[in-house]
Amino acid sequence: MEAKRKRRGRTFRVRCHREKSSSNLLRGEIITDANWKEFVVWLKSNGFPKTKLTLGNFQGIGRGLMATKEIKAGEVIISVPKKFLLTREMVITELDNMFLKLGCSLKHNNDNISACQAIALYLALQKYRQQKRKNSCSFFSSYLKLLPKNFCSLPFFFDTNLFELLPKVMKDDVQRQRQKFEYDYNNVKSYLKTNNSNCTRDNIAVAPMLDFLNHSSKAKIKGEYNNSSNCYEITTFTPYKKGEQAFINYGPHDDFFILIEYGFVLSNNPYNYVSVDHEFSTLSIPNETIAAKEEKFNFLLSQGFFGDYTLRFSEISFRLLTALRFRIQNQQLAFTCADDTSSTFSSTATQRQHRPYQQTIIKKWKSLVNGQMEHVDSENEQLVKVYLMRICEFAIKEAKDTLKILEKYDPNNLSILHVKQIWQESIGIVESYGYFPKTPRYFCL
């Protein structure tokens, strides 16, 4: 009796409310709108295998799939029969039917369209029909109604100002993605006019239900086509309790890639990295002439060691270390040849006398690359640490300067938050590197 009275008290209710809120945060809320109900009926009436998953809304993530019962490690969580897969072939058949119904007499050359282009065209036409409130005759119409209404968080859509605040490596990839889009778009236009076009073959498919699964780098899964059941199956090796969100793993991707391709970022993503190519190139090394720097960069290029220098959580790329060990050797040599302060690596006549030094440097460096030697020597290793610190300081400065600029932008804009997180993660990575002092020091060598 006493216990019962206590359970009805205010503290109990507050605690219950708090527990409920925090479990909602983890578990999300089930979505039961008309579109979802129609989708479930469509799946069932067409023989889609039963799943222990339902659509939910999860705080901080959005829609995803929730376990309706306990799921054990090793269970197949989704099995998509072939007829539910929106493949290139399936879409082309649907497009042909659509064109026929529209009275289009043009014979499209289906060899000239890739899977990605055909699926995009099909989805765009379906969306257009939906907007015009025309009845869809597509087998997939119940699924198409559930596709996200917008997808604007990709850097593809960033305006020039925000685009300029992305790390350089991301900018290059976004530009490539924009060019690819332009190419695909033009190819689809040529296909519609039945002009000849050139398309590279790809192999993608859209899978109802399966495509509601969100990504987690911790999710352990296997996805493969089962030839005996003719289904694409997802097996999870991560168990889930009833009410938890189930995830798949889109691959070992860093946040640059995830933001560009999927429009979100993860915190503490173990695959994140900081690119320091620019910092390496602009590093000022005493006694290194412009000609010597160029010669060294050309040498690194010829050996396949130029660029792609990265820092990861407590890990410096071998490429960066190896390039640095090579690049700063002439500083050491410049100390030994104090009467001549110009570069060992220059090609001027006065420097030819230093060719033997150059040969020694290259020989030592090749031993490093082959793994025959670990370091050039202790002095070189000391200098490597000094220059690594400089690189870290420059990388942190760039991140902090960009974050300062981002402070002026709308703090509630999702894309701004994503870009901020990218730079904050960069600071975390650089600071995780042991040589870097927490309070920045600037060197004057």
Ligand SMILES: C[S@@+](CC[C@H](N)C(=O)[O-])C[C@H]1O[C@@H](n2cnc3c(N)ncnc32)[C@H](O)[C@@H]1O
């Ligand atoms: C295959 S869909 C997954 C289902 C999607 N959430 C939906 O509502 O249809 C992939 C998209 O889901 C979102 N997403 C996936 N994993 C996420 C995560 N861990 N955090 C935030 N958004 C995520 C991204 O917008 C991504 O482009």
